[in-house]
Amino acid sequence: xxxxxxxxxxxxxxxxxxxxxxxxxxxxxxxxxxxxxxxxxxxxxxxxxxxxxxxxxxxxxxxxxxxxxxxxxxxxxxxxxxxxxxxxxxxxxxxxxxxxxxxxxxxxxxxxxxxxxxxxxxxxxxxxxxxxxxxxxxxxxxxxxxxxxxxxxxxxxxxxxxxxxxxxxxxxxxxxxxxxxxxxxxxxxxxxxxxxxxxxxxxxxxxxxxxxxxxxxxxxxxxxxxxxxxxxxxxxxxxxxxxxxxxxxxxxxxxxxxxxxxxxxxxxxxxxxxxxxxxxxxxxxxxxxxxxxxxxxxxxxxxxxxxxxxxxxxxxxxxxxxxxxxxxxxxxxxxxxxxxxxxxxxxxxxxxxxxxxxxxxxxxxxxxx
Ligand code: ZN
Numbered sequence: 369x370x371x372x373x374x375x376x377x378x379x380x381x382x383x384x385x386x387x388x389x390x391x392x393x394x395x396x397x398x399x400x401x402x403x404x405x406x407x408x409x410x411x412x413x414x415x416x417x418x419x420x421x422x423x424x425x426x427x428x429x430x431x432x433x434x435x436x437x438x439x440x441x442x443x444x445x446x447x448x449x450x451x452x453x454x455x456x457x458x459x460x461x462x463x464x465x466x467x468x469x470x471x472x473x474x475x476x477x478x479x480x481x482x483x484x485x486x487x488x489x490x491x492x493x494x495x496x497x498x499x500x501x502x503x504x505x506x507x508x509x510x511x512x513x514x515x516x517x518x519x520x521x522x523x524x525x526x527x528x529x530x531x532x533x534x535x536x537x538x539x540x541x542x543x544x545x546x547x548x549x550x551x552x553x554x555x556x557x558x559x560x561x562x563x564x565x566x567x568x569x570x571x572x573x574x575x576x577x578x579x580x581x582x583x584x585x586x587x588x589x590x591x592x593x594x595x596x597x598x599x600x601x602x603x604x605x606x607x608x609x610x611x612x613x614x615x616x617x618x619x620x621x622x623x624x625x626x627x628x629x630x631x632x633x634x635x636x637x638x639x640x641x642x643x644x645x646x647x648x649x650x651x652x653x654x655x656x657x658x659x660x661x662x663x664x665x666x667x668x669x670x671x672x673x674x675x676x677x678x679x680x681x682x683x684x685x686x687x688x689x690x691x692x693x694x695x696x697x698x699x700x701x702x703x704x705x706x707x708x709x710x711x712x713x714x715x716x717x718x719x720x721x722x723x724x725x726x727x728x729x730x731x732x733x734x735x736x737x
Contacts, residue, residue: 372697373492373501374429375485376417380506381410383479384462384472385520406470407643408520412635412685413506413676419686423701425693430498434488436480437528441487444531445524445558447515454479454522466517467577471507479507479522486529486675493671494537494628500661500672500696502633508677510552510632511577519550519576526630526675527558530565533628543626544568545617545660547609548634548677549644551581555632556595563590566624570612572637572644573599583731596620598731601724605647605715606655608724609637613659615728619737621663628671629664631657635679635688639711643680649711650684654691661695672696683707 385406420426442451457463458476465471471479482505489501509525511518526544533539543566544559546552552569559565571581587595598612621629635653637646657674664672674692679685687705694700716724 370499370698371497372429372693373489373498374420374426374431374504374693375434375489375501376431376504377433377481377485379478380482380485380504381414383475383507385409385470386472407680408507408678410506411682412679413504415682415686416689417504419690419703420693423690423703425690425697425699425701428697428699429693432488434481434484436477437483437487437523437532441483441528441532442480442523444535445514445527450515454517465522468519469517469522471522475507475522482506483509483523483525483528486525487532489673489675490529490533490628490630491537493673494533494539499670500664502674502676502693502696504676506676508634509675510546510548510555510677511550512554513557520678521554524554524558526555526632529675530630540564540627541566541624542628542630543621543624544630544632546570546632546634546677547637547656548632549637549641549646550576550634550678551597552632553577553580556580556585556597559591560587560595561589561591563594566594566596566620566626568596568598568617568620570598570600570609570617572602572646575644583734586735594624596735598728600646601727602645603647603716603720604724606649606652607715607721608728609648609652610655611725612728613656615732616735616737618659618663620735621667623737625667627668628673629660629668631660631672631674632677633674633692634677635681635685638679638681638684638688639714640681640684640707641679643678647711647715649708650687650691650705651708653688654695657692657695
């Protein structure tokens with residue numbers, strides 16, 4: 369049996385984002401919500417872990433916590449003045465640190481732990497302790513810039529973990545595939561001029577953040593050609609996302625030949641996510657995981673790490689996450705996705721798909737894939 373690591377820590381669920389809701393500007397004509405929490409609240413993550421437990425899958429995983437990322441780890445990616453400001457706000461009751469980045473007391477230490485889970489997952493796969501691993505990191509990281517938080521992200525979890533693995537374990541080329549519905553602008557920014565880290569983002573065109581994520585942004589300097597954006601039309605479903613994987617992501621991985629593959633694993637492209645307008649279901653996530661798993665086996669001895677990003681449907685993130693973990697571990701539980709048929713019947717018709725395929729083909733041609 370293969371060894372699949374699952375890195376999580378209850379303390380990551382204690383990061384507080386307050387009661388402010390993201391989907392509507394409360395006030396004016398908008399009645400404040402009745403007890404509804406911020407979209408990025410612990411429930412989706414906790415229910416995902418709970419379903420792993422009650423389905424019995426957890427007993428087949430190597431469940432571990434990790435040490436927080438150290439200051440040295442954080443400083444490989446972040447500006448000292450930013451970390452000082454973040455720590456100060458965290459020590460003084462919390463507040464708003466950046467664009468859509470509310471935090472509570474102690475969030476600095478929790479975010480360091482969240483990054484530490486990603487570091488430990490990568491370390492375990494590189495040293496052979498695990499064949500593949502998942503880090504249930506919270507808060508997420510893919511929007512975070514070296515000197516600014518945004519979009520619920522306070523530390524760039526994946527870059528922090530990559531840079532630590534490069535410094536301590538000498539890993540060479542790394543590919544990051546970001547299938548969160550929002551653009552992975554932070555990861556793109558950090559590696560835009562680097563040729564040793566390939567960054568690929570599949571996302572809803574023009575969703576968040578505004579002004580990022582165009583297909584013409586392909587990297588510069590040493591990083592020319594090592595940044596790939598695949599903006600998809602709102603409403604894209606299972607077929608279009610899998611087509612993008614086959615037509616662009618897998619050939620780009622084969623061309624780059626990474627030593628490690630990391631997935632920025634968001635679930636907000638699911639059909640019932642409040643912050644995205646896509647139509648994926650749990651089998652989509654299983655299929656995408658299978659594809660990157662096959663690529664990892666062909667290219668880098670199976671070294672694959674998933675790091676949790678977004679996903680805001682309390683009801684549905686657990687089923688999408690379970691499908692990913694079943695595929696990663698090779699163990700199928702008895703759990704049936706109760707929403708699968710409902711979402712399958714809402715998939716776009718062929719006329720939509722043909723337009724979307726043509727756009728993906730155009731991106732691929734521009735990338736010479
Ligand atoms: Zn997202």
